[in-house]
Every structure is written in C-alpha cells, then in structure tokens.
Amino acid sequence: MENKKLVEVYNLKQYFPVSSGKLFQKKYVKAVDDVSFYINKGETLGLVGESGCGKTTTGRSILRLYEPTAGRIIYDGTDITRVNMLPYRRKMQIVFQDPYASLDPRMTVGDIVGEAIDIHKLAANKKERQERIIELLSLVGLNSEHANRYPHEFSGGQRQRVGIARALAVNPEFLVCDEPISALDVSIQAQVVNMFEELQEKMGLAYLFISHNLSVVKHISNRIGVMYLGKLVELAESDELTFHSVHPYTRSLISALLVADPVTARKTNRIFLEGEIPSPLNPPSGCRFRTRCPYATEMCAAEEPEFKEVSPGHYCACHHIDKVQ
Amino acid sequence: MNDNLNDNLVNINKLRLSFFTPAGEVKALNDVSLFVREGEVLGIVGESGSGKSVTAYTLMGLVPHPGRIINGEVMFNGHAVHLMKERELRKIRGNEVSIIFQDPMTSLNPLYTIGNQIMEVILLHTNKTRKEAKERARELLQLVGINEPEKRLKQYPHELSGGMRQRVMIAIALACEPKLLIADEPTTALDVTIQAQILELMMDLKKKLGMAIILITHDLGVVAGTCDRIAVMYGGKVVECGTTDEIFYNPSHEYTKGLLQSVPNIYEREHRKLVPIEGQPVDMLNPPAGCPFAPRCRSCMRICLRQMPAYTNLSDTHYSACWLLDKAKIEKESAILQTEGEAGNGE
Numbered sequence: 001m002e003n004k005k006l007v008e009v010y011n012l013k014q015y016f017p018v019s020s021g022k023l024f025q026k027k028y029v030k031a032v033d034d035v036s037f038y039i040n041k042g043e044t045l046g047l048v049g050e051s052g053c054g055k056t057t058t059g060r061s062i063l064r065l066y067e068p069t070a071g072r073i074i075y076d077g078t079d080i081t082r083v084n085m086l087p088y089r090r091k092m093q094i095v096f097q098d099p100y101a102s103l104d105p106r107m108t109v110g111d112i113v114g115e116a117i118d119i120h121k122l123a124a125n126k127k128e129r130q131e132r133i134i135e136l137l138s139l140v141g142l143n144s145e146h147a148n149r150y151p152h153e154f155s156g157g158q159r160q161r162v163g164i165a166r167a168l169a170v171n172p173e174f175l176v177c178d179e180p181i182s183a184l185d186v187s188i189q190a191q192v193v194n195m196f197e198e199l200q201e202k203m204g205l206a207y208l209f210i211s212h213n214l215s216v217v218k219h220i221s222n223r224i225g226v227m228y229l230g231k232l233v234e235l236a237e238s239d240e241l242t243f244h245s246v247h248p249y250t251r252s253l254i255s256a257l258l259v260a261d262p263v264t265a266r267k268t269n270r271i272f273l274e275g276e277i278p279s280p281l282n283p284p285s286g287c288r289f290r291t292r293c294p295y296a297t298e299m300c301a302a303e304e305p306e307f308k309e310v311s312p313g314h315y316c317a318c319h320h321i322d323k324v325q
Numbered sequence: 326m327n328d329n330l331n332d333n334l335v336n337i338n339k340l341r342l343s344f345f346t347p348a349g350e351v352k353a354l355n356d357v358s359l360f361v362r363e364g365e366v367l368g369i370v371g372e373s374g375s376g377k378s379v380t381a382y383t384l385m386g387l388v389p390h391p392g393r394i395i396n397g398e399v400m401f402n403g404h405a406v407h408l409m410k411e412r413e414l415r416k417i418r419g420n421e422v423s424i425i426f427q428d429p430m431t432s433l434n435p436l437y438t439i440g441n442q443i444m445e446v447i448l449l450h451t452n453k454t455r456k457e458a459k460e461r462a463r464e465l466l467q468l469v470g471i472n473e474p475e476k477r478l479k480q481y482p483h484e485l486s487g488g489m490r491q492r493v494m495i496a497i498a499l500a501c502e503p504k505l506l507i508a509d510e511p512t513t514a515l516d517v518t519i520q521a522q523i524l525e526l527m528m529d530l531k532k533k534l535g536m537a538i539i540l541i542t543h544d545l546g547v548v549a550g551t552c553d554r555i556a557v558m559y560g561g562k563v564v565e566c567g568t569t570d571e572i573f574y575n576p577s578h579e580y581t582k583g584l585l586q587s588v589p590n591i592y593e594r595e596h597r598k599l600v601p602i603e604g605q606p607v608d609m610l611n612p613p614a615g616c617p618f619a620p621r622c623r624s625c626m627r628i629c630l631r632q633m634p635a636y637t638n639l640s641d642t643h644y645s646a647c648w649l650l651d652k653a654k655i656e657k658e659s660a661i662l663q664t665e666g667e668a669g670n671g672e
Contacts, residue, residue, distance in 0.1 A: 050516040155605045185372040186543050190587035190601035197598075212517055215546075219589035219599070242591055256521040258546030260588050262569050265550030270521050276486050 005074075006174055006206050007062065007092075008038040012071035014054070014061045018281070029280045031057040033230040034071075036307070039174070042200065044207040046221030046238070048214050048253070050277060053227040055210045059176040062208065063092055075174075090120055093167035097179035099159035103151040109162050110147030113137065116169040136165040140195060157188035164195070168203075176208045181216065193220060214257055218242055223313075226250045229288040230280060232307060236314040246316050246324055249273075249289050287319065295320040334504060334537050335361035335384060340397035340407075342379060342388065351609045353379050353392065355561040355617075355633075361505070366531065366538045368548035368569070370584070371558035374609055377541045380558070381507045383407070384539075385422055386414035402504055420450040423498035427510040429490035433482040439466075439493050440478030446500040465496040468533075470526060488519035495526065502534055509541045524551055545588055549573065554642065557581050560607040560617025562633075567643030577637075577645040580618045616648070624649060 012035045015028040032054040039045045047055045061068045064085050073081050080088055096102035103112055110133050116122075123129035134144040140161040151159055160180060167175055177196065181189045193216060199205060211217050217224055218238050225235040226249065234247040245251050252271040259265050273292045278284055284291050290300035299319050307317040318324065342354040354376045361367045369377040382388065383399050386406055399406040402421055406414070426432040434442060443462040447453055453461065459478070466474035469492040482490055491511060498506055508527065512520040528551055531538055540552060548555050548569065556566040557580065565578040576582045586600040604621035613619055619629040629648050637650040 050518060157605065185606060186545070187372055187584060187587055187602040188606070190599040191603070193589075194599055194601055214517065215589045215591045218591045219596070239594060243594075253518060254591070256518045257591060258521060258524070258544065258550065259590065259592070260545035260549050260573075260585070261590060262549045262573050264592065265546070268550070270525070272522055272525075273518060276488075 004041045005038045006041045006043075006076055007208075008072075008074040009058075009062060010036050010072040010074070012036070012058065012061060012073065013069045014057050014066055015069045027281055030230050030283060031280060032061060033283075035227075035230075035232045036071075037225055037232060037235060039206050039208060040222075041173070042204045042206055043223070044200065044209050044221045046217035046224040047208060047210045047227060048212060048217050048224060049227035050212065052229075052277060052280065054230040054280075055227050056178055058227070059094070059178050059208055059210050063094055063176060065094075090170040091172050092174045092176070093170065093172040094176040094178060095160070095163050095167050095180045098183050099156055099163050100151075100183070102163055103159060105151055108148055108150055109137070109142075109154075112151070112162060113147075113165045113169050116166060120170055122170065132169070136169055139168065139199070140165045141191075155188075156184050157191060160184060160192055161195070164192075164199075168199070171203075172205070174206045174208075176210070178210045179212070180209075182211065182213065189216070196220060214253060215259075226253065229277060229283055231288055231317065232315075233289065233318070234314075234316045236316075240311075240314055244314075246310055246314075246321050247289075247318050248293050248295055248320075248324055251324070287317070295323050332362070333360040334363045334365075334402055335359070335539075336398070336400040337380065337383070338398045338400070340380070340383065340399060341395040342376075342383065342392055343395055344389075344392045346391060346610075349610050352612060353561050353609065354383075355612075356397070357558075357561070357563055359556055359563060359566070361537050361539060363504070364531070364535050364537055365554065366528075366540060366552045368540045368542065368552035368555040369558060370542060370545065370548055370555055372543055372606060374560075374606060375558040376561040377558045378509055381424075381509060381539050381541055384505070384507065385418050385424060386411075416450075419446045419498075419503075420501045421503050422505040422507065423501070423503045424507040424509060425491070425494045425498050425511050428514045429487060429494045430482065430514075432494060433490060435482055437481075438478065439480055439482065439485070443478075443493070443497050443500055446497055450501045461500070462496075465500055466493075468499070468530065469493070469496045471496075487515050488523065491515060491519075491523050492526065495523075495530070499530060499534065499536075503536055505537045505539065506531075507539045507541070510543070511540070512547060513542070513544070520547075527551070545573075545584065557584070560612055561609065562617055562646065564616075564618065564647070565643075565645040567639070567645075571640065571643040575639075575643070577639055577643070577650060578618075578647045579622045579624055579649070581645075583621075583623075616646070 012032055014032040015030050017026050018029055049055050060066050062073055072079055113133050113136050114129055117129055117132055123132055133147055137146055142161055181192050209220055221238050224238050224241045225232050228249050234250045252273050255271045275292050278291055285301055286303055287300040287305050290296040305317045305319045307315055310316050310321055337357060337359045340354050340357045344351040344353055357380055371377040384401050386409055394407050440462055443465055444458040447458040447461050463474045466477055471477055471492055512523050552569050554568050555572040556563050559580050565581050576585055583602040587602060602621055607617050615631050615633055616629045619625045634646045634648045636644045636646050638644050
C-alpha cells in the first residue's frame with residue numbers, strides 16, 4: 001500500500017445551533033469537536049462509536065455536506081475547506097446507510113447511476129452513457145436489464161449495490177461508507193462487505209468505513225478510530241486496537257461485543273459502563289468520558305487529555321493509560 | 326424429535342400460516358414444529374421474512390391481518406391457543422405469556438407514565454389494589470435495575486433512554502411472573518454497549534424467576550451466549566434445531582453453515598475472506614417447491630428443488646432438514662427419477 005495521505009483532517013469542529021428556549025441565546029450541539037486524523041491512499045479507516053457520537057457527522061463534514069464550523073480538510077495536498085466542491089465531488093463520494101431511503105423511487109436504476117455521469121459530463125453521447133451505466137452495474141454484480149427497473153423492484157442488498165454503483169459512477173478515489181450494511185440481512189451483509197474489498201483491490205479506493213458493528217469494522221479496516229461524544233478517543237491499527245486497546249471506553253466497547261461463538265461468549269468478562277451518554281449540549285468538562293469511566297479522578301474533570309501517540313501509530317486520549325494497562 | 330410431548334411448556338405442531346394479500350397467498354409458515362421446555366431459553370434465528378416472529382406471535386394468539394392459521398396446533402401451558410377466543414386469550418396475555426418488542430419507543434404509550442403502564446398489567450390480572458400495584462411496580466423497576474424507581478414511576482417514556490425503556494418493557498412483561506417470555510429482537514434497536522447489558526439482565530431474571538424465554542433474533546452473537554437451544558428458520562421452515570453448541574460447532578444444514586461463515590469474528594488475527602450466501606432472500610409469494618434454501622444452496626441437487634426434505638435426527642436434541650443428510654432417501658428418489666426419465670424417453 002502506498003503510504004501517501006489522501007485525506008487529512010485537522011481540528012475539525014462541527015457545531016449545530018439549537019434554540020435554547022431563551023430569546024437571543026443560542027446553544028450549540030458539539031457534534032464533532034476537534035477531531036484530527038488522516039486516511040492514506042487505498043486504505044480503509046474504520047470509525048466506530050455509539051449512536052450520537054459524531055461518526056456520521058464526521059463523514060459528512062469531510063465531504064462538506066455540512067459546512068465545518070472550524071478546522072481544515074486537506075484532499076490530496078489541497079485545502080478544500082472553503083473551495084467550490086464540484087471538481088472534488090468527482091473524487092469523493094458517499095454510500096448511505098438506508099438503501100430504501102437514499103434512492104429516488106421515481107427514477108430508474110439506470111438514471112440513478114447515470115445522474116452523476118450527466119452532471120459531471122462524463123459521457124460524450126447517449127450510447128457512451130448507456131455503456132458506462134451497464135459497466136457500473138456489472139461492477140457491483142447487477143446486470144444490464146436492471147437498468148430499466150425502479151428501486152422498489154429490488155431487495156435491500158441489491159439496492160445497496162445500486163447505491164454503490166452510483167457512488168462509483170464518477171470514478172472516485174475516496175468513498176465514505178456510512179453504515180452501509182446495517183440495514184441488510186445477515187446473509188447479505190457478507191456479500192456487500194466482500195464487494196467493498198474487491199472494489200478496493202480493483203480500483204485502489206480509500207474508504208472511511210463508519211459503523212457501530214466493531215466486528216465488521218475490524219474485518220474491513222486497516223486502522224480503526226473510536227469516537228465518544230464528538231471526540232476521537234483512540235486510533236490504531238485494527239489488530240492493535242482489538243488486542244491492545246488502552247482507552248477504557250474502547251475496552252468496554254470490545255468487551256460488550258456479542259461474539260458469535262458460544263465458548264468465547266460464556267467466558268467473556270464484560271465491563272459495563274455506569275450511567276448514560278451525557279448530552280452533547282452540555283458535555284462534561286475535561287475528559288468527556290469521565291462521568292462513566294471507572295478510572296476517573298479529579299484531574300480528568302479539570303483537564304482535557306491530549307490525543308497523543310502511546311506507541312507507533314497508536315493514539316489515545318486518556319490521563320490514566322498506565323493504570324488501564 | 327419431541328420427547329414427552331405433554332411435559333413441554335410450548336408445543337407447536339405442524340403449524341401452517343398464510344397471509345392472504347392482494348398479490349396472492351404468502352405462506353409465512355410451512356409445517357413449523359417447535360417445542361420449549363419449562364425454564365429453557367430457545368433462540369429462533371433467521372433473516373427478515375423467515376417467519377421467526379410470526380411463529381412466536383401465534384403463542385399469544387397474535388396473528389396479524391390478513392394472516393390465518395390453516396393447519397396445525399399451538400399448545401401452550403395446557404391451552405390450545407389456536408382455538409382460543411379473543412376473550413380467553415386476553416386472560417393469558419401478559420399473565421402467563423408476555424412479549425417484549427424490538428423498539429421500546431413505539432411499544433410504550435407516550436401519553437402515560439411508566440408507573441401507569443406497569444400498573445395496568447397488574448391491575449388487570451390480579452386482585453391487587455392500586456396501592457399494592459404501585460408497590461409492586463416499584464419492586465419491578467428495582468428488579469430490572471432502574472435506580473430511583475420512585476421518581477421513574479412518574480416519568481414518561483420520552484424522558485428515558487433506549488436502554489431504560491427496554492428495561493421498563495421487561496418490567497411490564499414480568500409483572501405477573503409469566504411462564505414464558507417472548508423477546509422479539511430485544512436488543513436490535515439498542516446501542517452496542519447496552520445490548521449486552523439487556524441480555525445479561527434477561528438471563529439474570531430468568532435465573533431468579535424461572536420463566537422460559539423465546540429469543541428471536543437475526544444476530545448469531547445474541548444467541549451464542551444466552552440460549553440453551555437454537556432453531557434456525559428459513560423461508561417459513563425450521564431448517565435445523567439443536568443445542569447451542571450443536572448449532573455452532575456441528576451445523577448440518579447448508580444455511581446454518583453459510584450463516585456461520587458469513588459473520589466476521591473479531592478475535593481472528595488472520596484476515597479470512599467472508600463466505601457470503603450468494604443470491605437473494607426467498608420471494609415468499611413464489612417460494613420454491615422443494616427446500617426453500619435450494620436456490621441459494623452450494624450443494625443443491627435436483628431433488629432439493631422438487632421436494633422438501635424430512636427431518637433427520639443427528640442426536641437426541643439435534644435435527645435438520647436437508648437432503649444431504651438423507652442418503653437413503655436420495656438414492657430412492659434418484660431411482661424414481663430414473664424410472665420417470667426412462668418413461669419420458671419412451672414417450
């Protein structure tokens with residue numbers, strides 16, 4: 001794998017204003033708060049966390065589907081935080097979670113896939129456009145007759161394939177996969193996961209793979225980032241993160257995993273977290289995880305832990321790394 | 326297959342159930358037989374549309390319109406549920422058998438307090454006064470691990486988190502100490518960290534109260550650590566049934582095998598390519614004539630497409646419906662095919 005950084009994110013912040021009930025007083029939901037990471041060319045970075053931790057928002061902000069509140073996004077060496085995105089839409093695409101909601105029910109599959117070809121003027125004439133559509137459909141395991149059908153005629157797995165074909169229509173280099181398999185049946189999930197892997201081999205794609213399913217993320221990713229309440233708390237190579245995690249939150253996530261193996265499941269010692277995720281409107285001071293952390297001390301409330309390298313390529317934001325180990 | 330039939334808490338026998346939709350008859354359940362012993366945890370695993378929920382719902386007499394039981398019996402705790410009238414059913418629902426659903430937000434009434442909703446069940450099925458019922462509701466909240474029960478009783482569902490709501494659902498379900506608890510995808514809508522907690526709570530309560538549980542899920546991880554026995558359903562059929570270890574370590578049906586190979590295991594250090602089950606889920610409007618899994622099966626034979634295989638017993642607890650297990654039957658059938666073929670040539 002080339003170790004050239006394709007996407008770099010520095011101190012990304014994404015705040016959403018909400019009305020506080022009081023006139024002239026705005027409050028902000030800090031959905032993503034000061035997150036930095038990078039993705040190499042042809043690499044898969046997994047992003048995991050509970051609902052509301054900001055993983056989807058991070059994915060969307062990188063594509064500038066939301067205007068980031070602060071921070072910088074660099075794509076292939078160019079700062080794209082404030083530029084016109086149209087030329088970059090050809091390089092960065094997204095696959096959404098729900099294949100039932102993300103396809104226009106009134107467009108044929110051919111037109112759904114062809115829309116991007118039209119917008120970016122990638123085909124000289126109708127024949128070329130049609131050929132390209134068929135090529136894309138076959139790339140995702142569908143055939144040419146599917147082009148004239150409508151989304152409702154397809155099963156969930158096939159629809160997700162259409163969504164992927166649409167994202168690939170512009171020949172992108174980078175794909176944000178936002179929970180692409182969680183709406184699918186178990187027996188279909190593996191089909192789609194394998195397809196992502198094959199497409200990556202064939203086209204050298206880089207993925208940001210967002211999911212709450214740690215087993216799947218571990219399977220597909222080179223590196224994994226763990227988010228909690230808008231913050232990246234740990235990031236490491238997949239195996240390193242699975243077997244040598246240091247952040248107490250990552251550890252509890254892994255221990256809570258329901259493993260499809262009775263012997264392992266019976267002997268797993270689960271670390272249950274106390275309490276609930278705090279509201280992102282009023283996140284706790286200092287370390288955001290401290291309200292549920294078994295290791296929390298006064299220092300955690302006073303000071304925000306730095307996101308620092310604990311071993312080569314392994315980053316973690318915690319004051320008590322030595323205690324956890 | 327079923328030892329001492331009458332001792333079982335639940336006996337579903339050759340149940341056929343169809344939905345009569347404008348598009349045609351959907352055979353949701355096709356000769357489903359299952360049993361649950363007292364105090365046992367049975368997992369029903371299958372994908373959407375396999376009939377796992379419908380099977381369990383029949384135990385409460387909940388057959389959604391336009392469905393109808395065509396054939397077979399549903400015996401629960403001495404009642405013939407399939408013959409019972411709505412009035413009689415109401416006496417056992419929430420009392421002898423209760424259910425928790427996937428999404429606790431939509432199954433709690435947003436207009437009533439938690440306390441009210443728990444007390445409703447108690448007042449309906451017991452002779453307790455309101456005061457006693459309230460006391461019992463408080464006890465129940467404590468039982469399911471909700472702190473400050475006094476305060477929670479006065480709260481509305483929207484004030485609680487998803488995990489809390491599911492705990493309340495469990496409290497309501499257990500209010501009358503039922504003999505059977507049906508849990509229909511109880512953890513699917515919850516966050517990963519909460520899922521294990523809810524499952525652990527259910528297993529804990531099972532130990533304390535001794536009820537049987539039917540756990541319906543599509544997630545093999547959910548059943549692995551919790552169930553005594555597992556029934557695997559596909560296309561309205563129970564294709565394989567056995568103890569948890571038999572299903573996971575000695576699967577005999579091709580669908581079960583496929584399912585197990587298609588999920589990644591986080592503890593595997595080497596990158597193993599997932600083996601997906603090819604093809605698409607069955608179209609229940611036009612199911613295949615033979616084994617429902619045949620069109621997607623790697624080892625599909627001619628007979629699989631024509632005729633449903635019978636169950637083969639692999640141990641006292643383990644049985645499976647697959648032609649591959651039934652060599653004698655295959656040989657006999659192929660002999661018939663041959664004679665048919667010869668007859669065909671003769672014409």
